[in-house]
Amino acid sequence: MKLIVAEKPDQGRTLASVFKMKKRDGFIEIFPNEIFPKGAYVSWAIGHLTELSAPEQYNPSWKKWSLDTLPIIPEDFKYEVVKSKAKQFQIIKKLATDPQVSEIIHAAMPGVKVN
Known part of the structure; x- marks a missing residue:
């Protein structure tokens, strides 16, 4: 079974519309x-379902920064799920970890031309 991840709901519905399906x-x-x-x-x-963590999540002293502490470049970047999109993140996570899923197809950004 494959998991196809679209960018937006209407794009997902369009991709699935030619098949017998269940919403x-x-x-x-x-x-x-x-x-x-x-x-x-x-x-x-x-x-976007995730975003970069705030500077103070890396180092508490970065909560209040000055020109002396810039640029702030962490060794490893941390990400957090956008609170308003947590439900959809969990849905995709559950589908992606389903043992039946053997392949994930990234189907976002259809207008981007790849050379």
């Missing part, structure tokens, strides 16, 4: 067919 909470299940013999899930990211 679920936060994703669409595509039933087995010629292209997806084991079926597929289609979900969406609703834009």
